[in-house]
Amino acid sequence: MNPSRFGLGVVIGKFLPPHRGHRHLIETALSQCERVIVIVCGKPIDPIPPHLRAEWLREMVPAAEVMLIDDRYDENDSRIWAENTIQWLGRAPDAVFTSEDYGDRYASYMGSTHVQVDKARLTVPCSGTAVRTDALAMWDFIDPPVRGWFAKRVVIVGAESTGTTTLAMDLASALQTPWVAEYGREYSEVKQARGETEWFTDEFLDIAREQNRREDLAARQANRILICDTNSFATALWHRRYMGHHDERLQAIGAECRADLYLLTGDEIPFIQDGLRDGEHIRHEMHGWFETALAAQSAPWHLLRGTREQRLAEALKIIRTRWPAIEESLAPAPDGV
CATH class of the missing domain: 3.40.50.300 (P-loop containing nucleotide triphosphate hydrolases)
Incomplete structure (x- = not known):
């Protein structure tokens, strides 16, 4: 393993829907890790079925492994998310990649390094909320499988x-x-x-x-x-x-x-x-x-x-x-x- 790279990296989120900001985040993790697992958190009541979001991510970033979990936890409790992540993966990841402030707490509970990517959304000015609000206006920031939905x-x-x-x-x-x-x-x-x-x-x-x-x-x-x-x-x-x-x-x-x-x-x-x-x-x-x-x-x-x-x-x-x-x-x- 290259000593300048992390072993296992994790990207976690709802990806509701996946967009090119997410792709940039995952591709950044792939460039710095030997292995990357993307954890998709979903609920049956989500406006886009969780299994579809996972399928889209597998197509968008085929080099990453995509894991779908049932999101029934307090999304603000980083400790529970950290404990569950270790359980899902069978070990703590070496690095966590996010674009959010919660990443520091989440990573610290697992003893992982937090790599924050494009928090200000300057590289890819997009968000899941913006896509859900007006996907046609955000068309340039979504990939073909997501475009098919919208x-x-x-x-x-x-x-x-x-x-x-x-x-x-x-x-x-x-x-x-x-x-x-x-x-x-x-x-x-x-x-x-x-x-x-x-x-x-x-x-x-x-x-x-x-x-x-x-x-x-x-x-x-x-x-x-x-x-x-x-x-x-x-x-x-x-x-x-x-x-x-x-x-x-x-x-x-x-x-x-x-x-x-x-x-x-x-x-x-x-x-x-x-x-x-x-x-x-x-x-x-x-x-x-x-x-x-x-x-x-x-x-x-x-x-x-x-x-x-x-x-x-x-x-x-x-x-x-x-x-x-x-x-x-x-x-x-x-x-x-």
Whole structure:
């Protein structure tokens, strides 16, 4: 072991959520220790599940070992925390790395060295409270796994040939962020190419699960807002369209997806046949299904009508009013938008 380095170093905290200040703290410990254990303290009532915070830290700083413990102690009692730390680790650490004043007391009870890192938050001007208060404003201080949790998800839904994909692409371009395509259409194209015409409920279950997976993956790369061309909530309505009934399993999958805002595209525009569509006769009825379903769920939603340009302008107005912090990451809006 290098005599200039500590043997075992510890970083302890709630990491609610983990941010780049935490990463800087842990990386500092890694640079000075042969081995670093990060102790994540969590309660079941925390706004972000403790196991997720531990998973995020493992991804953010893979060289550190992450330990999750159930935080049910007086957070101000450094002696109890020190005693428990020794019990959890099986020994006292050689060094404790913190950005807080409590570190002196905590380390002294274990006979450890306290290394204080960036107490004034000058190197990384960030805190967990600031991220929880306005994650979009603190976007540059959180890593992809955390961004996936905080990214606002705007979902475009609508009946067949009502401009959902066009609006999704236009919004993603204007907001300089990724968008998630409709997996159901991709699946349908393959199905049609095989000459298959009959649908089965299991296919819709697979489509809904894959839509959720792709959405969660894309959210990690979002620029504050993720645009989704439909989601698994809408898949349940397409199941009704083709199968003629609801399915509780599908609705349960749809309930797992996240949506912070729904934008419903109107059916007043002409129906365009692209070789895959077959629902012109039911388009207006399906539009009504979407209105009813959206009214019954909790996320806010808006109906968009008009030209392509009018829909984009109205959608951007809604989004910018709801989340002003997104302007920090955008170039000046085009004239009229």
